[in-house]
Amino acid sequence: MRPFTRKPRRSPRSRPGALAVAMGLAVAPVFAVVAAPPADAASTLRSLAEAQNRYIGTELTGNMVNNATITSLAGTQFDMVTPGNEMKWDTTEPRNGSYNFGPGDNVVSFAQAHTMRVRGHNLVWHAQLPGWVNSLPRNQVQGAMEAHITTEVNHYKGKIYAWDVINEPFNEDGSLRQDAFTNAMGTGYLADAIRTAHNADPNAVLYINDYNIEGENAKSNGLYSLAQSLLSQGVPLGGIGLESHFIVGQVPSSMLANMQRFAALGLDVAITELDDRIQLPASSSSLQQQANDYATVVKDCLAVTRCPGVSQWGVGDADSWIPGTFPGYGAASMYDNNYQPKSAYNATATALGGPPPTGGGGPLHAVGAGKCLDVPNSTTAAGTQVQIRDCSGGSNQTFTHSSSGALSVYNGGDCLDANGKGTSPGTKVIIWPCNGQANQQWTVNADGTVTGAQSGLCLDVTGGSTANSALVELWTCNGRSNQQWTLG
Missing domain, CATH: 2.80.10.50 (Trefoil (Acidic Fibroblast Growth Factor, subunit A))
Known part of the structure; x- marks a missing residue:
């Protein structure tokens, strides 16, 4: 797989700060029925996934929760939701000890209204970190981290299926990033963060989430060694999140084997942020390859007993972060700019056990x-x-x-x-x-x-x-x- 540039924060128009200004603390989203087939509930992605004892998820952030087309589609087709920005540190604790859970609460309320689980994203990340954390003396970082994790996890206790406790901790060569946490606590911050989250909510599945770890490579090897070490120490690590931001045609051939080795450690292995970007304009052949890629990812998940499900990052091409981050690329999701299903949708449905299109x-x-x-x-x-x-x-x-x-x-x-x-x-x-x-x-x-x-x-x-x-x-x-x- 081509080396992947780190996924940055969302553009300002979809930042959680903009959401809070526009919505206050809890504006109820508006829902409507849209022409987003299939209408038969038995053939929705969520029903197909549930029949396989899996979930199929999506991400919502910013004003997406106020868009009736998006919310209707998300609530009908998906049964897991990840807030894109609303639970990150710069939103939930912009000032030391001052918490803002309104944006995240709104996503949780949407999920509850549509019988969806919620993936908490995320607790400790070097990015989207408020400046006050980076300015702390080193001997105060651990206390601030533990207080942040405890307060946020307690706030959402019982409402979150799984937490990305640690997000993107590795460099491409498999070494740990240098950030405020490693500088203050060394590698010990990882175990401490996971234990702290577990103490606050023992029932949530606790993940380390990263990109470019989908196949077997130096980065995933580094994570594998870390996971072995944490488990040997009795750290309650529960899962590994494979972000899976792919370029069309570049799903690693070793993805299944990589998932299986983490699962063999007793860990869940989830696809957490799937998209598959195409160089624009998208050709019919690239869209077909995208469909093949989506099917491959879903089939890999189904082949691993400890893969609980697949989540797409965003709902459709119109709300995707890809065009704003990778100029010249886009069309990365299962739904087009008009929120109509693409070939990737059909391939996903078929991979989940749905019938192929009748008659060709x-x-x-x-x-x-x-x-x-x-x-x-x-x-x-x-x-x-x-x-x-x-x-x-x-x-x-x-x-x-x-x-x-x-x-x-x-x-x-x-x-x-x-x-x-x-x-x-x-x-x-x-x-x-x-x-x-x-x-x-x-x-x-x-x-x-x-x-x-x-x-x-x-x-x-x-x-x-x-x-x-x-x-x-x-x-x-x-x-x-x-x-x-x-x-x-």
Whole structure:
């Protein structure tokens, strides 16, 4: 895996300070139903994960908890939530002895309202550390650390499934970072922090969390040796968190073996901050590779008894930290900028034991134009006429052909439809909520045509155009290239 630059703090617009100013201490989030399929509860990611005795989690931070689209999707599809910034030291104790738990309480309240567990993130980290901690005399750092951990863990006692007690303690060569804690206490701060957290909440699973430790390498070897040492001392370390901020196509081949060796120590091994960034613009092949990567990670987790689950960092591409940190990269999550599921979502659902898309699917390529059938602007508005556009691999260009003949988009949320049940040449081809009627049934033929079961007419790019935004209609079949399509 390519060396990974440390994940920095979020941009100011998503910082917890901004949340506190905007929300006060506890503004109740607003929830709404959005067109974020699948609607069948039995096929949600959370239900599929729970059937495997696993969880599937997401991260919320800043104003995400006030966005109805995000909260509806998060509450429906996920059963674990990690606060991105709201429990970090610079938010919870910005001044020595002065605590602010309002932002974190709001995330916990959201989780409780949606029957989600909470992963506490985090207690001790060299970053997002308020200046007063770094300014303390060395002989006062341990007392400040223990007081901070005890106060925060006690505040959330009984509400937190697991804590990232220590976050990102290692350098790439497997040595410990030099920070306020190692400078004051040496390596002993790690055991002390974990014991302190355990004393405050004996039921929480206590983790060390880091990045670039997913495969077997110098950094994960350093963590493995540390874990052995802590356990030999009777330190109540409960788990290892693999952040898993990947570049597409670079999931380490040794990830499963690495997880298994930590599990063999008696530790849980969780995927805590998964995303898989792509160099933009994302191609259909890179999005398919991303789907393969997500499936690999989920399957690795399922193969390790002590892997309790997988958490994605963020909900969709629109709220991802990647574009602001890695210019030119993005599209790193299972949901696109419009919070519609991508191929990575389908691959994750299938890896969790869900059924694969029925009858095959993927982009519907317009052979004559070299473009893809496209729902304009990823809209879900019923009656929108479809068009052709450069292939992007987005959910608005991903169609599934069911055994009943429907060509559905958005994972079954809408179907291709002959407008008004029209059977005459020139009838618009639109999207409409799937209803199983004859004007939504299509035959994908061996000669490359796609014909309407009701009309017998061919799916046709108007006027034989090859331009972006050229509209698609029904027309008498004539064998021309603007009526030739390939699915998948």
